[in-house]
Amino acid sequence: MTEIRIRVNGVAEALDVEPWVSLLDALRDRLGLTGPKKGCDQGACGACTVLADGVRINACLALAMQYADTEITTIEGIAKDGNTHPLQDAFVRHDGFQCGYCTSGQICSAVAMLREHAAGVPSAVTEPGGPGELDETEIRERMSGNLCRCGAYNGIVDAIKDVAGQGAS
Incomplete structure (x- = not known):
C-alpha cells in the first residue's frame, strides 16, 4: 500500500x-x-x-x-454553495436523461467540454479557423465519448445548447 x-x-x-x-x-x-x-x-x-x-x-x-x-x-x-450547476438544471429541463446511469459522466464531460470550446480547443469536426458556434454537430462530436443506452441524446444536446446560450432546438 x-x-x-x-x-x-x-x-x-x-x-x-x-x-x-x-x-x-x-x-x-x-x-x-x-x-x-x-x-x-x-x-x-x-x-x-x-x-x-x-x-x-x-x-x-x-x-x-x-x-x-x-x-x-x-x-x-459540481454543485456550488448548495446550488445545482446550470447543466444539472438544463438536463432536467430538457429531459437529458432517462435511467440516469450515464448522467453523472455526461454532465462532468459537458462541463469540461464547454470550457474546452470556450478556450478554442478544436474538435474533429471544427471548421478551419477554429471553433465557432457550438452547434449540434460540434456538441455531438465533443460528447461522443459518453454513451447513453437509453438514447437521451437529443435532450443532452438541447441541455448543452441551452447552457451555452444558444437555445435548444
Missing part, C-alpha cells in the same frame, strides 16, 4: 492504495462517491467521467496513484 494525497471535490484526502487500484475504485470504494459509475470498465462508455484539474478523464482507466496532488471533481462536487 502507498499513501497518496488527493483533493476530491475540494476536500483533502489521504488514501492508502495498492498500485493497481483505479481512480474509479478509489472514489467509489474508499471514499463512498457513487456518482461516477462503472459501466464498461474499459474507457468506452464515459459513465465514469470525472474532472482532473478541470480536464475530463475516464476514471476507470486512471490509476489512483497517478492523480496524487490533483484536484478531482466528481458529480457530487
